[in-house]
Amino acid sequence: MDKKKIYKYGLSLVNKERKDEEELSRILKEIVKKPTGNLLEVGVGSGRFIERICDDFKKMKCFGIDVVPDFVKTNNKKIRLSLQSAEKMDFPDNFFSCIVVVDVLHHVPNREKALSEISRVCKPNGTIIFRDIRPRHMLDKMEYKLVDLSCLMYNSNLPKYFHPKDWETKLEKEKIQIVEIREYSSQLDWLICKKIG
Ligand SMILES: C[S@@+](CC[C@H](N)C(=O)[O-])C[C@H]1O[C@@H](n2cnc3c(N)ncnc32)[C@H](O)[C@@H]1O
Numbered sequence: 001m002d003k004k005k006i007y008k009y010g011l012s013l014v015n016k017e018r019k020d021e022e023e024l025s026r027i028l029k030e031i032v033k034k035p036t037g038n039l040l041e042v043g044v045g046s047g048r049f050i051e052r053i054c055d056d057f058k059k060m061k062c063f064g065i066d067v068v069p070d071f072v073k074t075n076n077k078k079i080r081l082s083l084q085s086a087e088k089m090d091f092p093d094n095f096f097s098c099i100v101v102v103d104v105l106h107h108v109p110n111r112e113k114a115l116s117e118i119s120r121v122c123k124p125n126g127t128i129i130f131r132d133i134r135p136r137h138m139l140d141k142m143e144y145k146l147v148d149l150s151c152l153m154y155n156s157n158l159p160k161y162f163h164p165k166d167w168e169t170k171l172e173k174e175k176i177q178i179v180e181i182r183e184y185s186s187q188l189d190w191l192i193c194k195k196i197g
Helices: 003-014 020-031 048-056 111-121 138-154 164-173
Strands: 037-042 060-066 079-083 096-102 122-133 176-183 188-195
Touching (some): 096 111
Parallel strands (some): 037 060, 060 079
């Protein structure tokens, strides 16, 4: 059974009301002043973001990676998809002028290594956009504390995430600066970042 089709169907159910492809497209159009060079999406999943970006930014060369073989297939011949992990990418240093990482980092076992790789392949002054878990309100924080605890108890693969104040330190270490934070929901934020030159 094609995992991509099942995943796309699941997404269409949860994403009926909110078109986050639109939201990312708006952010990119606003932020990326010179839409040329190479763009990477880390963890493409169904491909909904990279396909939209490729349509929007015709002058950019679009690349995407994922660790699930079914997710690195597309009918769009302009998108270069490959089976790679965020923690160890085959791309050369300073290769991308823009990188997007949406709802991926909390699935990656070694998030620090992934951040270091993302920084390595991004050009100085390049744009990096993350969307990830950043529980803000007390109840969300409590919920995620329970998630942390159950991960510890059962050594499971439940989402692992950085606490909001850790994000800044982890990114700073990799020469990535947060330029702006935009709230997506009470638990998810868009982090608009720049690789320091
Ligand atoms: C929640 S999905 C998000 C997919 C897509 N970005 C979206 O928002 O529709 C998480 C994706 O991250 C991928 N993923 C998990 N670990 C990864 C890793 N180490 N490197 C690259 N991708 C990874 C999964 O296979 C999955 O496609």
